[in-house]
Amino acid sequence: MSIWYNHVRTRIRLKALVDNYRLIRTRATNPAPVIKSDAYGHGLPEAAAALFAAGARTMAAGTVGEAAVLKDTVPEVEVISLLGPLDTADYACVCERDIVAFVGSTEQLLLLEEAARLAGTTVRVALKFDTGMARLGFAVDEAAGVADTLDGLEHVRATMACSHLATADDPGQAEYAQEQGGRFARILKALHARGLDVRASLANSGAIFGHPALHHDLQRPGIALYGANPFHGTPWEAKGHGLQPAMQVSSRLVQIRTIPAGQSVSYGRTFTAPAEMRIGIVAVGYADNYSRGLSAKAQMLIHGKRVPVLGRVCMQLTAVDLSHVPEAAAGDEIFMLGGAGPAAISAEELAGWWGTITYEVFCLLGQNPREYVD
Known part of the structure; x- marks a missing residue:
């Protein structure tokens, strides 16, 4: 861990790590x-x-x-x-x-x-x-x-x-x-x-x-x-079925706002609302190793639902579209990686949006404050 100044939390399931090791031992002798x-x-x-x-x-x-x-x-x-x-x-x-x-x-x-x-x-x-x-x-x-x-x-x-x-x-x-x-x-x-x-x-x-x-x-x-x-x-x-993700990464919504049609979001005005819409501001950005390359590409998970990233990822803040998540409220946990349910965000998906590989996703997001959940 090297990042200490944020609201991002990386949770590690050691049981998943051990289960993966045991699965590997069924394929490899030593x-x-x-x-x-x-x-x-x-x-x-x-x-x-x-x-x-x-x-x-x-x-x-x-x-x-x-x-x-x-x-x-x-x-x-x-x-x-x-x-x-x-x-x-x-x-x-x-x-x-x-x-x-x-x-x-x-x-x-x-x-x-x-x-x-x-x-x-x-x-x-x-x-x-x-x-x-x-x-x-x-x-x-x-x-x-x-x-x-x-x-x-x-x-x-x-x-x-x-x-x-x-x-x-x-x-x-x-x-x-x-x-x-x-x-x-x-x-x-x-x-x-x-x-x-x-x-x-x-x-x-x-x-x-x-x-x-x-x-x-x-x-x-x-x-x-x-x-x-x-x-x-x-x-x-x-051939690789059965492996379980050991890492999930989340932050929280710090503000929810409704913006009018024609309002642009974040630096460079790369996204403009086509109609009135409800957006959320998430406490995560490239200073937290959530890459600027994820701008307008990635999705996050809140209340079991996928929400797209809007506009550019900033240093410590990122906007998401909450139009279809009326139950979302300021302070809610939101996942950049993992989460519960069938819509959980996989490391492979995140790496694809990022334009990298799962190795880099883990190494970088793992530098945030870690918690061990089992």
């Missing part, structure tokens, strides 16, 4: 929940504690700093840092806190060796290979060279080999996911031939539900944990 970026806006300490209680014994954070917080929260858990060490303090922290760090360069291995020597310990690493994302990681043909480097190190032990899929959530690009899987298999063969007994991890949420052949030893569910179907809107949508 899922390690990914709770990076403050658990995608759901709260790292709270999510970690709930998942540990549900049986998770390996979890992944993003930065080394996040991994240290995760280790403080659930000391018994094997903690992975997906970004790995990026500066001097990170290298020392990995050694001190027994964090399994992703490493994708020889320089990182050598710096970890020195840090571990100074700390008088041995560190475990996950070898990160780039099989098609073109981000971090060793190249596919570097596997033998990585093994050579590890042979010369006394304080670094490789326990995992990992990569990341670029298109696992896109049925139209399933072939590319399989190509990455083939490259990863060749890497594992090379490492095993050199005597490296490493666990393999490739599958993200999309692969867990859509590519069982790519599961390997450890799976890394992320977005599915939080209730978003990785195949929403695709021919594979049914």
Whole structure:
């Protein structure tokens, strides 16, 4: 949480998070929940504690700093840092806190060796290979060279080999996911031939539900944990059925007014009332991470009914059309995400209006004050 000055409330249902984890366990034999970026806006300490209680014994954070917080929260858990060490303090922290760090360069291995020597310990690493994302990681043909480097190190032990899929959530690009899987298999063969007994991890949420052949030893569910179907809107949508949203976000109506025909609403006069109409002013705006890009596109939910956003979203206020909700009154709760009943606003819908993905919806709206309802 970083926003403290508003009337927006983000409510997290930890039971839904746990139920999603249990559903994932019916598809994957050894899922390690990914709770990076403050658990995608759901709260790292709270999510970690709930998942540990549900049986998770390996979890992944993003930065080394996040991994240290995760280790403080659930000391018994094997903690992975997906970004790995990026500066001097990170290298020392990995050694001190027994964090399994992703490493994708020889320089990182050598710096970890020195840090571990100074700390008088041995560190475990996950070898990160780039099989098609073109981000971090060793190249596919570097596997033998990585093994050579590890042979010369006394304080670094490789326990995992990992990569990341670029298109696992896109049925139209399933072939590319399989190509990455083939490259990863060749890497594992090379490492095993050199005597490296490493666990393999490739599958993200999309692969867990859509590519069982790519599961390997450890799976890394992320977005599915939080209730978003990785195949929403695709021919594979049914593969992700059963996931429950864990986040809902609401604010309140601060004023209701009736405006005459011809009256424009908000900055830029992008909306003009075609007839006399009843509008509500909601205490939410782009300062609360409710994007200005939602202007005249999004809907909110009040008393179980959808109401459209009128005109431009402002810094801390947004107008909605209450013409068909006569029971609405100032002070009423109004939902930007979630809500009760069949008209509840899904993260996928909100992301569509926003022009983004559910990941960003959760990460940004989750920075508002949070409450845990179960």
